[in-house]
Amino acid sequence: MVLSFMEGNEALARGAIAAGCNFFAGYPITPATTIFNNMLKMLPATGGICLQGEDEIASMGYCMGAAMAGLKALTATSGPGISLYSEQISFAIGSEIPLVIADVQRLGPSTGSATRGADSDIQFLRWGSTGGVPVIVLAPKDALDCYVLAVHAFNYAEEFRCPVFIASNKEIGMTKESFDLESVALPLIVERKYYSGDTFLPFAAQPAESPPFLPIGGKTLVRTTSSTHGPDGFITNDPEVIAQTQERLRDKILHSRHKITLYEEDMQQGSDTLVICYGVTSRAVEHAVKILGSKGKPVSTLTLKTLWPVPEELIIEKAQSFKRIVVFEMNLGLYVQEIRRVLCDRKVDFYGQMNGVLITPGKIAEVIANA
Amino acid sequence: MHSFLNTSRPPVYCPGCTHENITAKLDKAMVSLNLAADKTVMVTDIGCSGLFDTFFNVHALHGIHGRALTYATGLKLADPDLNVIVTMGDGGLGIGGAHVLAACRRNLDITLIILNNFNFGMTGGQYSATTPTDAVVGSEFLNQAEIPIDICGIAESAGATYVAKCSGLDRDLTEKIVNAIQHKGFSVIETLGMCTGRYTKRNKLTPKMIEEMITDLPARHGIVEKNQRPEYGTRYRALAEKVQLVPAPVTIEKKIDLPDYKPEEVVILGSAGMRIVTAGDIICYAGLSAGMNVSMKNDYNITVLRGQSVSEILISPEKIGYAGIELPTVLLALSDEGVNRRKKLFSVLQESTFVIKEKSICIPETTADIVEIDFKELKIKRQDWALASLALMAKNGKALNLEMLQIALTHRFSEKNYLSAMDIIGKIFNS
Ligand code: SF4
Numbered sequence: 001m002v003l004s005f006m007e008g009n010e011a012l013a014r015g016a017i018a019a020g021c022n023f024f025a026g027y028p029i030t031p032a033t034t035i036f037n038n039m040l041k042m043l044p045a046t047g048g049i050c051l052q053g054e055d056e057i058a059s060m061g062y063c064m065g066a067a068m069a070g071l072k073a074l075t076a077t078s079g080p081g082i083s084l085y086s087e088q089i090s091f092a093i094g095s096e097i098p099l100v101i102a103d104v105q106r107l108g109p110s111t112g113s114a115t116r117g118a119d120s121d122i123q124f125l126r127w128g129s130t131g132g133v134p135v136i137v138l139a140p141k142d143a144l145d146c147y148v149l150a151v152h153a154f155n156y157a158e159e160f161r162c163p164v165f166i167a168s169n170k171e172i173g174m175t176k177e178s179f180d181l182e183s184v185a186l187p188l189i190v191e192r193k194y195y196s197g198d199t200f201l202p203f204a205a206q207p208a209e210s211p212p213f214l215p216i217g218g219k220t221l222v223r224t225t226s227s228t229h230g231p232d233g234f235i236t237n238d239p240e241v242i243a244q245t246q247e248r249l250r251d252k253i254l255h256s257r258h259k260i261t262l263y264e265e266d267m268q269q270g271s272d273t274l275v276i277c278y279g280v281t282s283r284a285v286e287h288a289v290k291i292l293g294s295k296g297k298p299v300s301t302l303t304l305k306t307l308w309p310v311p312e313e314l315i316i317e318k319a320q321s322f323k324r325i326v327v328f329e330m331n332l333g334l335y336v337q338e339i340r341r342v343l344c345d346r347k348v349d350f351y352g353q354m355n356g357v358l359i360t361p362g363k364i365a366e367v368i369a370n371a
Numbered sequence: 372m373h374s375f376l377n378t379s380r381p382p383v384y385c386p387g388c389t390h391e392n393i394t395a396k397l398d399k400a401m402v403s404l405n406l407a408a409d410k411t412v413m414v415t416d417i418g419c420s421g422l423f424d425t426f427f428n429v430h431a432l433h434g435i436h437g438r439a440l441t442y443a444t445g446l447k448l449a450d451p452d453l454n455v456i457v458t459m460g461d462g463g464l465g466i467g468g469a470h471v472l473a474a475c476r477r478n479l480d481i482t483l484i485i486l487n488n489f490n491f492g493m494t495g496g497q498y499s500a501t502t503p504t505d506a507v508v509g510s511e512f513l514n515q516a517e518i519p520i521d522i523c524g525i526a527e528s529a530g531a532t533y534v535a536k537c538s539g540l541d542r543d544l545t546e547k548i549v550n551a552i553q554h555k556g557f558s559v560i561e562t563l564g565m566c567t568g569r570y571t572k573r574n575k576l577t578p579k580m581i582e583e584m585i586t587d588l589p590a591r592h593g594i595v596e597k598n599q600r601p602e603y604g605t606r607y608r609a610l611a612e613k614v615q616l617v618p619a620p621v622t623i624e625k626k627i628d629l630p631d632y633k634p635e636e637v638v639i640l641g642s643a644g645m646r647i648v649t650a651g652d653i654i655c656y657a658g659l660s661a662g663m664n665v666s667m668k669n670d671y672n673i674t675v676l677r678g679q680s681v682s683e684i685l686i687s688p689e690k691i692g693y694a695g696i697e698l699p700t701v702l703l704a705l706s707d708e709g710v711n712r713r714k715k716l717f718s719v720l721q722e723s724t725f726v727i728k729e730k731s732i733c734i735p736e737t738t739a740d741i742v743e744i745d746f747k748e749l750k751i752k753r754q755d756w757a758l759a760s761l762a763l764m765a766k767n768g769k770a771l772n773l774e775m776l777q778i779a780l781t782h783r784f785s786e787k788n789y790l791s792a793m794d795i796i797g798k799i800f801n802s
Contacts, residue, residue, distance in 0.1 A: 004620040004622045005659060023448075025445070041617070057441065057470075058438075058444075061438045061444070062442075062444050062445040064434075065445020067445070068432060069453075070450075071449045114673045175666060177667070178655070178691075217409070217453045218409065221408060222431075223432075226433060280694075283692040360695060
């Protein structure tokens with residue numbers, strides 16, 4: 001085994017290249033800038049295009065134009081950039097433009113702390129667009145995950161024709177670590193579904209599915225629009241057509257929840273406590289679980305890699321046999337709301353911390369021990 | 372005659388709206404250029420000018436207010452054979468100003484047609500970035516406190532290679548649009564027109580008055596000589612082509628077998644400019660050379676050459692989870708601001724913790740085993756203190772040994788820098 005050594009941001013960029021990403025546009029922002037730096041080193045040499053936008057809004061626009069011409073686009077930013085992306089994210093959702101957005105989260109609100117980590121944007125990513133359409137958000141816990149989830153993210157973006165978020169964190173993106181890059185088994189690449197036939201309508205799709213794609217610039221004329229549209233891509237006021245599209249946008253994600261559910265579990269015999277966590281915090285949880293285990297207190301863990309759509313069935317099933325559920329987050333309680341919603345009849349304990357430093361294994365062990 | 376106009380969706384402008392004529396002349400221009408419909412995309416902004424894409428049988432992308440040029444840029448770079456035509460009103464010009472400037476500076480081969488009719492037609496005739504100060508518009512008195520911009524002048528100073536201004540009713544409009552589309556680079560053509568639905572209801576504006584407005588401003592006939600330069604896409608591709616190599620990830624083979632290696636937690640407390648992160652890298656590389664798992668977490672401020680720089684490194688035969696430091700086994704105290712940042716750490720240090728302290732640095736009281744070194748006396752520059760400390764670690768067999776350090780340095784540095792680093796290492800190791 002030969003170990004590679006890199007930060008999460010480089011791993012994410014390498015994962016994107018492995019996924020076939022051939023377009024990147026972004027605007028420098030700590031702690032996401034090194035994704036841009038890495039893409040700028042790698043894309044030109046692999047025949048791709050890499051741009052620095054004049055701002056975040058432009059960076060998203062470049063990606064969306066390129067995606068509509070058939071390319072696989074990535075952009076990367078942090079919370080303040082996601083704020084600016086918002087209008088374009090809504091457009092990409094509504095017009096089913098596939099792309100991947102890496103959010104290397106930092107401590108908010110607002111400009112907040114550029115060099116301090118937090119899982120600040122977990123609800124913002126879900127709700128930071130108009131219309132309330134479900135989105136896909138994946139959460140890595142380490143550099144290896146950044147590498148692998150980048151491929152999943154592109155696969156989902158292509159399959160469901162939507163923007164897919166990778167909710168990283170300064171503490172992953174800018175932490176360097178070793179992992180066995182060469183023996184990682186990446187998921188198979190999912191390519192965009194292209195239309196074949198002779199009556200192309202840009203937004204014609206089966207219920208709960210995404211429309212087959214044709215690029216702008218190809219033989220068949222393509223229309224895309226940010227306005228409420230029918231299958232033909234023209235603005236529409238027809239309530240029935242509008243309703244169908246809205247439902248399809250929702251259902252294409254929610255009905256495929258099982259396909260989009262990524263997680264890890266560590267079920268310990270004899271444990272009555274299940275810790276549910278995600279992101280960098282799950283590493284401290286693993287550590288704490290080891291400490292507790294060595295003291296004869298087994299604790300089980302469910303680490304979510306997919307945050308949105310909320311893997312509801314999974315959470316219900318895994319939580320079932322446990323007396324106690326504990327959630328840890330690097331914020332003051334964002335995702336725990338979803339866990340509580342899903343496990344509505346259960347008591348869910350929570351510890352959150354939002355002070356720019358990691359929750360320590362010691363703290364986690366203490367919270368778990370103090371039932 | 373051939374036309375790109377979509378007969379099933381005729382224009383829906385107010386009677387007398389200049390957009391109607393521009394639509395017709397744009398079609399004529401596209402026909403006379405014999406553009407391929409499947410290699411042409413119309414990217415439209417928001418407002419009445421944002422309806423253009425629906426009238427033409429070409430590819431279309433209608434997006435968010437002010438952002439049309441951003442999609443156009445992505446499309447053109449992704450598919451350089453596309454003819455990209457953008458329509459935007461004076462509203463889009465205002466809200467998307469940054470994108471107009473960027474497009475002028477960049478000179479990507481896109482044609483921007485600005486349909487300036489001095490107000491926001493669709494939303495009720497509010498004032499825009501081009502509304503005259505004395506106009507009566509839907510924003511009460513607000514426009515009277517501001518002045519309108521001359522986008523052509525701005526485009527020219529932003530580096531646009533092609534800038535033209537004309538009436539939307541100009542007799543030669545077709546030819547002018549043809550010239551703008553033909554220009555290889557970013558071309559701006561500003562048309563001045565009448566919004567009969569809103570603006571001319573309360574402001575007298577005739578085709579003749581528009582002609583006079585144009586004559587009053589500096590003439591803009593297209594090519595801007597002083598800004599001529601290669602088109603962006605061509606230039607970009609030529610530059611990108613020279614980048615041939617995808618940098619390989621840092622991968623370090625296990626060369627040394629240390630079966631009894633225990634997990635180490637190293638903290639370097641220093642300042643920006645002291646190459647703390649480089650030293651951290653070297654420790655990690657050293658760990659990798661012994662087949663260990665490593666991680667490094669850095670803590671610094673947004674300031675570049677000022678402020679603390681703290682690195683936390685874990686080296687372990689086991690997989691690393693939590694990447695923070697709980698109980699350091701090695702601590703390098705190399706600057707006061709670094710020490711201050713982690714003051715609390717000193718109270719938990721154990722006797723077994725190996726602390727290297729530069730003589731001039733003050734540290735809180737601790738029971739740890741302290742090695743004091745006077746780097747100044749040894750004539751080691753401050754920027755090399757962290758590196759020099761690694762030699763002390765090796766000498767004392769803490770976290771790494773000399774062989775690991777040597778392998779790490781060969782991977783981290785070029786040959787020249789390796790030799791000068793080894794000089795410093797040798798000096799300390801043998802002292
Ligand atoms: S509101 Fe003004 S710009 Fe819009 S169609 Fe009517 S006249 Fe033309």
